Amino acid sequence: MALATSSTITLHVNGERRTLPVDHRTTLLDALRDHLELTGSKKGCDHGQCGACTVLIDGRRAVSCLQFAVAAEGREVTTIEGVADGDTLHPVQQAFIDLDGYQCGYCTPGQICSAIAVIEEHAAGWPSAATEDVRPEAGAPPLDADEIRERMSGNLCRCGAYVSIVQAVARAAEAAQGESAQDKSAQGGDLAGAEAGTAVTA
Amino acid sequence: MREFGYERATDVPGAVALRGADGGTSYLGGGTNLVDLMKSGVERPALLVDVRELPLDRVEVTEDGGLRIGATVTNSDLAVHPEVRRRYPMLAEALLAGASGQLRNMATVGGNLLQRTRCGYFADTSAPCNKRVPGSGCPAIAGEHHNHAILGASTHCVATHPSDMAVPLAALDAVVSYETVDGPGELPLADFYLPVGDTPHLETALPPGALITHVTVGPAPVAAVSHYRKVRERASYAFAIGSVAAALAVRGGVVEEVRLALGAVASRPWRARAAERALTGGPATAEAFAAAADAELAAAKPLPDNAYKVTLTRNLIVSELTRLAEESAR
Numbered sequence: 001m002a003l004a005t006s007s008t009i010t011l012h013v014n015g016e017r018r019t020l021p022v023d024h025r026t027t028l029l030d031a032l033r034d035h036l037e038l039t040g041s042k043k044g045c046d047h048g049q050c051g052a053c054t055v056l057i058d059g060r061r062a063v064s065c066l067q068f069a070v071a072a073e074g075r076e077v078t079t080i081e082g083v084a085d086g087d088t089l090h091p092v093q094q095a096f097i098d099l100d101g102y103q104c105g106y107c108t109p110g111q112i113c114s115a116i117a118v119i120e121e122h123a124a125g126w127p128s129a130a131t132e133d134v135r136p137e138a139g140a141p142p143l144d145a146d147e148i149r150e151r152m153s154g155n156l157c158r159c160g161a162y163v164s165i166v167q168a169v170a171r172a173a174e175a176a177q178g179e180s181a182q183d184k185s186a187q188g189g190d191l192a193g194a195e196a197g198t199a200v201t202a
Numbered sequence: 203m204r205e206f207g208y209e210r211a212t213d214v215p216g217a218v219a220l221r222g223a224d225g226g227t228s229y230l231g232g233g234t235n236l237v238d239l240m241k242s243g244v245e246r247p248a249l250l251v252d253v254r255e256l257p258l259d260r261v262e263v264t265e266d267g268g269l270r271i272g273a274t275v276t277n278s279d280l281a282v283h284p285e286v287r288r289r290y291p292m293l294a295e296a297l298l299a300g301a302s303g304q305l306r307n308m309a310t311v312g313g314n315l316l317q318r319t320r321c322g323y324f325a326d327t328s329a330p331c332n333k334r335v336p337g338s339g340c341p342a343i344a345g346e347h348h349n350h351a352i353l354g355a356s357t358h359c360v361a362t363h364p365s366d367m368a369v370p371l372a373a374l375d376a377v378v379s380y381e382t383v384d385g386p387g388e389l390p391l392a393d394f395y396l397p398v399g400d401t402p403h404l405e406t407a408l409p410p411g412a413l414i415t416h417v418t419v420g421p422a423p424v425a426a427v428s429h430y431r432k433v434r435e436r437a438s439y440a441f442a443i444g445s446v447a448a449a450l451a452v453r454g455g456v457v458e459e460v461r462l463a464l465g466a467v468a469s470r471p472w473r474a475r476a477a478e479r480a481l482t483g484g485p486a487t488a489e490a491f492a493a494a495a496d497a498e499l500a501a502a503k504p505l506p507d508n509a510y511k512v513t514l515t516r517n518l519i520v521s522e523l524t525r526l527a528e529e530s531a532r
Binding site for chain 2: 023137
């Protein structure tokens with residue numbers, strides 16, 4: 001019996017269901033760009049080494065070049081085209097514009113998708129390789145420049161816009177922490193979250 | 203890339219039945235290594251059995267106080283698990299030192315153990331490689347080998363195992379559980395990776411078609427004071443050129459217990475048993491740490507361009523044990 005080497009799949013992308021036939025060899029990145037006309041996700045190395053193709057899969061950042069489209073069926077995929085709220089840019093997008101977090105722009109969609117996840121991972125208390133003490137009792141480290149550089153190290157920028165990228169991620173993280181502190185305050189809760197707002201401007 | 207069929211398994215018996223013992227079928231986990239090797243033609247499966255949705259995504263505390271880790275737990279989820287960070291900090295640190303945030307979200311525990319060497323000749327289908335094409339030769343020995351093995355290699359292959367996670371798992375005497383069509387089995391990590399010898403293409407002792415289901419680590423109280431330290435050619439997002447996972451318990455200036463394993467020096471995570479024997483019951487001093495490192499590295503057989511690894515690894519062992527001795531005394 002010959003194996004089927006292609007399938008008709010349904011991908012959930014940016015809140016929409018899109019049905020398409022794919023050869024099983026098609027990566028999620030190629031499906032997004034060549035089949036669904038979502039060309040925001042970029043192909044840099046196509047080997048998982050540069051991060052330009054970073055998207056969110058079930059809310060977590062992943063490289064779409066090392067994921068077969070057929071294996072992504074049933075999962076929620078968010079690309080750079082889906083992070084804004086209508087005409088209102090995502091705070092990370094706005095921070096990259098305000099602080100000039102790019103030069104040529106090719107790596108930017110991947111940088112922004114990655115940064116959105118970095119801020120959420122940090123808020124969830126995830127340590128990183130830059131964290132001095134990983135034990136849970138030590139608590140989450142402040143999201144300072146060293147932490148941001150380590151957490152964003154999967155996204156290369158060959159223009160070398162790293163200085164501004166770190167600043168943009170720090171500003172977006174501060175804004176997110178401010179919001180979360182306000183939410184807690186509005187609920188009569190504590191303001192512990194505000195302490196972490198002393199991040200970077202380096 | 204060769205065309206392939208795709209099946210998504212929903213339970214373990216179904217996965218091993220789909221896989222069979224046919225060499226043309228591969229399990230697909232996070233795909234971070236396999237998909238890349240399929241693109242370069244190193245791997246050419248006719249069928250992929252996607253195992254990521256198997257119910258093996260939990261980390262459970264065992265009755266004796268160890269951890270039973272499901273094979274599809276992602277590297278991210280294992281790294282941030284509170285019990286891993288509390289009881290085995292070297293394991294959390296090793297996971298966090300590996301790859302990037304994106305890749306850790308995709309990569310699974312089972313796949314991490316089974317990832318292939320990053321030797322450039324292995325990845326290049328136009329080059330000879332005894333691991334990829336048995337008997338074709340090893341160009342690394344007379345060629346590019348600055349990041350190749352100094353321990354346990356052979357004249358047939360000098361490739362290293364690239365995993366960070368496997369290094370503390372070796373120090374922790376982890377046990378790998380697997381399932382086959384003929385039933386389940388277990389392999390201590392010490393026996394999981396085969397010696398290189400003249401068969402570098404045979405990497406693990408898993409039976410054909412076996413699916414890793416769990417990795418179990420014992421309680422190991424010594425690991426509460428432990429670290430993983432990794433040296434690489436850039437500050438982040440690179441494979442190790444040397445690494446050490448170490449746990450140390452010191453009482454009254456004497457080494458009560460020590461666990462030590464090395465990364466990026468051999469075809470497998472290298473448990474430093476000679477060093478452990480030299481240290482146990484002796485003084486916790488820098489001199490003793492250096493002597494233990496020398497005892498382990500006496501067997502090193504460096505090539506012309508990787509002799510630096512002997513010095514680097516020795517210094518890594520001494521500095522990490524010194525740091526742990528201070529922490530253990532607190």
